[in-house]
Amino acid sequence: MTIDLKTVKHISKLARISLEEKKAEKLADDMNSIFEFIEKLNELKTENIEPLTSIAETTLRFREDKITSDNIREKILKNSPEKNDDFFVVPKVVE
Amino acid sequence: MTEITSLSLFELIKNIKEKKISSNEAAKSFVDRSEKSKKLNAYVTENFENCLQLSKEFDNKPNFDLKLPGIPIAVKDLFCTNEVRTTAGSNILNNFVPSYESTVTQNIWNEGGILLGKLNCDEFAMGSSNETSFFGNVQNPIAKDLVPGGSSGGSSSALAANLTPVTIGTDTGGSIRQPASFTGTVGLKPTYGSCSRYGIVAFASSLDQAGPMSKDVKDCSILLEVISSFDKKDSTSIDFKRNNYSSELTRNIKGIKIGIPKEYRVDGMPDEIENLWKKGIEYAKDCGAEIIDISLPHTSYALPTYYIVAPAEASSNLARYDGVKYGLRSSGETLIDMYEKTRSDGFGEEVKRRIMIGTYVLSSGYYDAYYLKAQKVRQLIKQDFDQAYNKVDAILTPSTPSSAFKIGEKSNDPVSMYLNDIFTVPVNLAGLPGISIPAGTDKNNYPLGLQIIGKPFDEQTVLNIAYSMEEKINYKNNIIDWWME
Numbered sequence: 245m246t247i248d249l250k251t252v253k254h255i256s257k258l259a260r261i262s263l264e265e266k267k268a269e270k271l272a273d274d275m276n277s278i279f280e281f282i283e284k285l286n287e288l289k290t291e292n293i294e295p296l297t298s299i300a301e302t303t304l305r306f307r308e309d310k311i312t313s314d315n316i317r318e319k320i321l322k323n324s325p326e327k328n329d330d331f332f333v334v335p336k337v338v339e
Numbered sequence: 340m341t342e343i344t345s346l347s348l349f350e351l352i353k354n355i356k357e358k359k360i361s362s363n364e365a366a367k368s369f370v371d372r373s374e375k376s377k378k379l380n381a382y383v384t385e386n387f388e389n390c391l392q393l394s395k396e397f398d399n400k401p402n403f404d405l406k407l408p409g410i411p412i413a414v415k416d417l418f419c420t421n422e423v424r425t426t427a428g429s430n431i432l433n434n435f436v437p438s439y440e441s442t443v444t445q446n447i448w449n450e451g452g453i454l455l456g457k458l459n460c461d462e463f464a465m466g467s468s469n470e471t472s473f474f475g476n477v478q479n480p481i482a483k484d485l486v487p488g489g490s491s492g493g494s495s496s497a498l499a500a501n502l503t504p505v506t507i508g509t510d511t512g513g514s515i516r517q518p519a520s521f522t523g524t525v526g527l528k529p530t531y532g533s534c535s536r537y538g539i540v541a542f543a544s545s546l547d548q549a550g551p552m553s554k555d556v557k558d559c560s561i562l563l564e565v566i567s568s569f570d571k572k573d574s575t576s577i578d579f580k581r582n583n584y585s586s587e588l589t590r591n592i593k594g595i596k597i598g599i600p601k602e603y604r605v606d607g608m609p610d611e612i613e614n615l616w617k618k619g620i621e622y623a624k625d626c627g628a629e630i631i632d633i634s635l636p637h638t639s640y641a642l643p644t645y646y647i648v649a650p651a652e653a654s655s656n657l658a659r660y661d662g663v664k665y666g667l668r669s670s671g672e673t674l675i676d677m678y679e680k681t682r683s684d685g686f687g688e689e690v691k692r693r694i695m696i697g698t699y700v701l702s703s704g705y706y707d708a709y710y711l712k713a714q715k716v717r718q719l720i721k722q723d724f725d726q727a728y729n730k731v732d733a734i735l736t737p738s739t740p741s742s743a744f745k746i747g748e749k750s751n752d753p754v755s756m757y758l759n760d761i762f763t764v765p766v767n768l769a770g771l772p773g774i775s776i777p778a779g780t781d782k783n784n785y786p787l788g789l790q791i792i793g794k795p796f797d798e799q800t801v802l803n804i805a806y807s808m809e810e811k812i813n814y815k816n817n818i819i820d821w822w823m824e
Contacts, residue, residue: 252695259654259698260661261691262679274692274753275699281754282643285712288719295714296721299545299770300532300575307571319438325668332663335674 247275343368344501348410348558351504355408362401362409362453365504366394369411369455373502378822379478381497383416384424384457393453405451406565413503415494416457417464418444418549419538423454427540428462428472428490431660431667431685441538442570443507443549450565455503459493462687463657464514464542466490467759470750471689478746479522480818481785485743488518494552495522499816505553505562509539511546512645513739513763516775519552520738520788523777523816525559525805526552528763530795531770532577535570543652544575546645546767556776556806560584563798582799590807593627595800597791598731602638603762605740611781612737619735619778619789619808626807631731635723640716641765642757647700647713648768653690654697660685692753721769728794733804736762738775738788762790772798776805777814786816 252272256263263271317330326333343365346354354360370387390411397409419425419437426432440448448454461471469477469492479487480500487496491508495518498506508515510528519526527550534549541547551562564585569578599620604613620630662668662681669684671677686694700709727734740761749756766773772795775788789808793801 247699251699255695255699255702258702259694260658260675260678260682261686261694262683271692271695275696277754278646278692278696278757281757282646282709284643285640285647285716288637288640288716290712290715290719293715293718295711296718297545297714298575299721300577304574305571313439316438320664322438323435323665325662325666334663335671335677337674 247272247279344372346504347554348504348561351410352408355410356403362394362397363391365409366390366411366453369503373456375824376500376502376822377824379480379496379500380475381458381477381493381500381502382413382456383426383428383459383474383493386423386454386456390453390455397451397453402451406561407447407450407452410452410504411455412447412452413455413458413497413506414444415460415491415506415508417460417509417540418507419540420444420454420457423457425457425540426474427464428460428474429685429687429690430473431681432540433473433667435665437538439538442535442568442572443539443566446566446568458497458506461490461492462690463540463653464490464509464511465653465689465693467513467517467756468744468746468749469493470746471687473687476746478822479743480822481522481743481816483821484746485785486521486746488521488743490514491518491552495519495524495526498522498524498552498554499818500822505551505558507549507562507566508552509547509549510767511542511649512767513760515550515552516738516763516773516788516790517759519775520777521743521786523786523814524552524554525556525774525776526550527559527563527774527798527801528766528772529563529567529798530772532575533567533796533798535568535573535576537570537572541656543649544656545652546649556802556809557585557588559774560588560802579796584799584802587799588806589803590626590810592803592807595628595733595804596631596731597623597628597804598631598633598727598734600633600635600638600727600734600736602635603736605761608740612740612787615779615787615789616737622808622811623735623804625811628804633727633731633734635727635765637716637719637723638765641720641768642761644713644716644720644768645760645764646696646757647709648717650693650697651701651710652697654694654701657690657694689753717768720765724769724771732794732800734792736790736792738762738790742781742783742785742787766792771795772801774801774805776809776812777816778812779814784817
């Protein structure tokens with residue numbers, strides 16, 4: 245299997261990372277060599293194997309739905325690249 | 340008297356408790372040495388002023404019942420520290436100042452530790468040489484232009500150079516054990532679920548674990564005792580009875596069964612690694628251990644499995660960096676445009692590569708072929724260990740397939756870089772505890788490490804074996820301070 249330039253561009257759209265043409269070509273090469281290495285898994289028959297989804301053999305705990313942090317609005321907003329009063333600002337999304 | 344900075348953590352605590360050294364004197368010594376060691380590029384953010392201030396406050400009101408009384412400690416910059424910039428080695432978090440503290444670092448401060456600074460690491464802990472950091476390469480104090488390993492490369496460098504008495508790293512595929520091996524230091528990855536992941540910048544959540552890095556095994560046990568705790572804030576934290584690792588530390592390992600997995604004898608492994616392993620087996624026998632040949636048949640599938648599971652989880656975890664609530668933002672006409680430019684400018688090459696791989700293996704039509712397949716093979720790898728542990732108490736392997744390499748030597752070939760983690764990755768996939776201890780040197784006099792892998796939650800046995808082998812090996816780092824200004 246080879247990953248072509250078109251696929252790389254499609255994946256970069258899904259991953260929301262813009263790519264220059266030259267970098268996309270390099271990335272296609274890198275991904276192909278990595279997948280060549282990954283293909284080794286096809287040697288194994290795994291039809292009847294249960295997938296291991298979590299190493300910690302515990303069921304997730306429930307907790308009460310209550311607020312535990314103090315009022316940290318200011319601190320949170322301090323990290324925002326752009327804000328207006330108590331809101332995060334993003335480019336316009338509705339016409 | 341020996342310099343304060345070259346004391347072990349145990350000795351430093353003893354001196355502070357006996358009032359032979361004050362916390363402030365200790366802080367001054369580490370700050371001073373760190374100031375003169377800028378060439379190593381071990382720090383991303385210094386907390387020196389604060390550290391000196393807090394050490395004075397400790398001396399004014401000392402509490403010697405604490406486990407780390409007034410001890411200055413620098414930590415990997417993957418741990419969120421309240422009001423202190425936390426970058427994860429990435430441009431996208433260049434200006435991020437957390438409003439909360441990771442549980443592991445909080446545990447250290449609760450026991451009297453004082454933050455010295457934040458240490459360089461591979462970007463989002465993705466790398467084996469610290470070369471993917473936005474903040475530049477880190478020098479290995481062992482020799483100039485040698486990588487310190489990764490991803491906890493700033494941690495291993497600072498530790499080996501005596502800029503901090505102990506440190507903490509994180510280990511997703513070897514990121515504590517490999518840099519420890521490259522710098523002649525000790526690094527332990529605990530059982531998955533031992534140390535809370537709360538407040539650690541996430542890479543691959545089913546694999547990430549924090550752990551101690553130290554100059555010797557005793558120090559490692561002291562720090563593990565502090566950081567290992569059950570935490571409700573981490574949904575995969577496990578509530579089990581933790582040992583008093585340092586007081587239960589013993590060199591009596593007579594009759595302990597140690598397995599030697601034949602599959603770790605990989606093609607092209609240098610003779611010096613093979614010889615180191617043989618020597619390690621002899622040391623273990625000298626300590627009274629029984630050596631048993633075992634088989635972990637799916638070992639060679641661990642790396643390909645890891646390079647599906649880790650990028651898949653990373654692509655999901657790193658989706659949060661969108662330039663909206665925190666971190667870098669690049670301007671764009673539309674919202675989507677802004678996302679794409681921000682992530683393109685904010686992430687480095689290796690991180691992009693892994694996000695792309697992860698996005699691909701999770702994308703429609705490929706999930707079963709890659710991600711599900713990898714989870715099934717992960718089950719087989721875990722079963723290998725389960726079966727081996729019916730026969731043995733622990734497993735001995737080399738830590739890495741080579742010693743530290745030169746900066747730039749492997750940075751253009753991702754697959755050859757990934758091979759560094761061949762002996763450490765299976766341990767993360769199976770969620771087991773593993774330690775790397777310095778065990779010898781190669782022809783260039785660069786350190787080489789041996790890895791001891793334990794049963795789940797059996798850190799104590801791992802530490803005890805390491806503690807007794809350490810005494811027989813009697814390794815000493817021979818570091819000349821070539822970088823000092």
